[in-house]
Amino acid sequence: IAAEIGEHASFMHKEMFEQPESLRRMLSGRLDHRFATVRLDGLGLDPRDLRSFKRVKAIGCGSAYYIGQLGASLIEDLARIPADAEPASEFRYRNPIIEPDTLYVAVSQSGETADTLFAVQEIQRKGGHVVGLVNVVGSSIARACGGGIYLHAGPEVSVASTKVLTHMGVGFAMLAVLLGRVRDLSHSDGARILAGLERIPDQVREILDREAEIGAVADVVADATSVFFIGRVRGYPVAREGAQKLKEISYLHAEAYPSSELKHGPLALISAEMPTVAIVPDDELVDRNIGALHEVSARQGPLVVVTHEAVEIDVEVARIDVPKNERELDPLLMTVPLQLLAHQVATRLGRDIDRPRNLAKSVTVE
Ligand code: AGP
Numbered sequence: 001i002a003a004e005i006g007e008h009a010s011f012m013h014k015e016m017f018e019q020p021e022s023l024r025r026m027l028s029g030r031l032d033h034r035f036a037t038v039r040l041d042g043l044g045l046d047p048r049d050l051r052s053f054k055r056v057k058a059i060g061c062g063s064a065y066y067i068g069q070l071g072a073s074l075i076e077d078l079a080r081i082p083a084d085a086e087p088a089s090e091f092r093y094r095n096p097i098i099e100p101d102t103l104y105v106a107v108s109q110s111g112e113t114a115d116t117l118f119a120v121q122e123i124q125r126k127g128g129h130v131v132g133l134v135n136v137v138g139s140s141i142a143r144a145c146g147g148g149i150y151l152h153a154g155p156e157v158s159v160a161s162t163k164v165l166t167h168m169g170v171g172f173a174m175l176a177v178l179l180g181r182v183r184d185l186s187h188s189d190g191a192r193i194l195a196g197l198e199r200i201p202d203q204v205r206e207i208l209d210r211e212a213e214i215g216a217v218a219d220v221v222a223d224a225t226s227v228f229f230i231g232r233v234r235g236y237p238v239a240r241e242g243a244q245k246l247k248e249i250s251y252l253h254a255e256a257y258p259s260s261e262l263k264h265g266p267l268a269l270i271s272a273e274m275p276t277v278a279i280v281p282d283d284e285l286v287d288r289n290i291g292a293l294h295e296v297s298a299r300q301g302p303l304v305v306v307t308h309e310a311v312e313i314d315v316e317v318a319r320i321d322v323p324k325n326e327r328e329l330d331p332l333l334m335t336v337p338l339q340l341l342a343h344q345v346a347t348r349l350g351r352d353i354d355r356p357r358n359l360a361k362s363v364t365v366e
Pocket of ligand 1: 061062063064107108109110111112113116159160161162245248360361362363
């Protein structure tokens with residue numbers, strides 16, 4: 001195993017650092033600059049099919065569900081189709097109403113997660129249309145779906161998923177462009193997103209290069225027993241995934257909240273002992289997000305802020321600046337420093353990163 005890890009401290013670390021290359025591979029040959037759209041032939045859907053969907057629903061478990069939520073927001077932003085995400089594990093037990101004009105997207109790294117596979121079969125049994133966003137070629141979910149988008153991230157060994165989640169986000173962005181370009185997304189906006197997608201591999205590399213800087217920030221978190229993650233709208237799924245990554249490998253209690261919900265309850269928990277990691281992109285919601293920082297800071301809560309260089313923050317924070325992309329794609333990039341943060345914290349706490357207690361890489365039992 002040591003030989004396969006090479007110079008890296010863990011498989012998780014190795015896989016995080018594979019992202020620039022694997023993302024480049026994933027994008028290659030799929031961007032159609034002439035028509036400002038993408039080529040996703042594996043979906044098996046022609047423009048008429050693509051136009052017929054009135055809703056999109058992502059289903060997956062754990063981190064795949066959180067990225068499904070991020071993907072739903074990309075689809076709403078770019079294609080203006082109502083979209084949401086639901087844990088497959090809940091979906092399958094609630095006798096879901098399957099709508100013929102909904103495009104269901106089953107999201108899974110392994111393609112073997114029992115709850116997601118069952119949900120796919122249930123959708124099909126009731127006449128719904130489901131496609132896969134899957135990494136492992138020929139896996140049960142990929143085969144059951146028939147059509148889909150392969151993520152081409154290469155093997156992922158670490159229980160804590162990293163590179164495949166970034167690939168899932170890119171997969172959703174491509175699906176959003178495709179659905180958008182048969183509707184109201186203009187050529188110029190399509191071209192803007194394609195250019196943004198092409199910048200992602202290098203920008204991920206820039207974030208990875210700042211690992212040492214993020215290590216300094218990790219001390220704020222590693223000394224705590226409980227950590228809040230907050231984000232608003234596009235930033236909320238990022239917060240959820242950040243909390244998930246931290247709890248999986250560091251065993252710290254981590255909880256994600258929409259920033260707007262703080263004052264409806266969780267603010268009571270903020271104190272000097274409870275750090276908050278806040279997602280603050282440079283977008284139309286920046287002032288509101290800075291307002292949330294004030295609320296935390298006024299209660300002496302330590303703050304780690306994932307943001308962009310241009311954002312001026314007038315309270316004391318440990319900041320992690322990420323390179324700016326298009327506002328729709330920024331949230332995806334903001335998940336990458338949170339991978340590094342979780343890894344740094346778990347390392348400081350001496351955890352066995354590739355063998356987190358009580359967890360399996362893929363959950364093939366119900
Ligand atoms: C991710 O870090 C987790 N280990 C876990 O939530 C995972 O994403 C989930 O079990 C789904 O797995 P899948 O993508 O293989 O279906």
